[in-house]
Amino acid sequence: MAEELEEMTVQVITPSGLVYDHHGSFVLAHTLSGDMGILPHMINTISALKIDELKVRRPEDKDGRVDYIAVNGGIIEVNHNLVTIIADSAERERDIDVSRAERAKIRAEREIEQAKAEHKVDDVKRAEVSLHRALNRLNVANHL
Known part of the structure; x- marks a missing residue:
């Protein structure tokens, strides 16, 4: 067998x-x-x-x-x-560019704050997805 x-x-x-x-x-x-x-x-x-x-x-x-x-x-x-x-x-x-992911995180956080200040709900949601993606990349990169 x-x-x-x-x-x-x-x-x-x-x-x-x-x-x-x-x-x-x-x-x-x-x-x-x-x-x-x-x-x-x-x-x-x-x-x-x-x-x-x-x-x-x-x-x-x-x-x-x-x-x-x-x-x-x-x-x-x-x-x-x-x-x-x-x-x-x-x-x-091994392929994640950590500095690029960190910049994306900072940019998304800034976009969230700006969209909240302007009461743009759709923009807040888009920026939150961008932030989640950046944080995921940083989390995975930390496994190295």
Whole structure:
């Protein structure tokens, strides 16, 4: 009898292309319905993602290596040991420009204050999303 695979393929895809493509033994994703832990042979599922980090435990590394990816929403699909994340944007921890993310955070905070002062609700919401994305990128970059 063939030994069952204890890993799955994890791919993160954005309009710019493939951001991440590795094997994983465990994936933790933050969906709109709550946190989703994914193990090999999980039932097929699909869910919407929050702006948050994606955590992938690599099977070939017995020391427990974990890859972190900043994902800005999107969807996750699990289908026969293939975990596919489709997002508007995503960055691996090693690819994040921390100074750029810090500038984006400061800019978003400034935009929130200005929009609140001018009572522009839609502008406040847009700036809050920008702030959340910047904070997510900074959080993932801190895992290095």
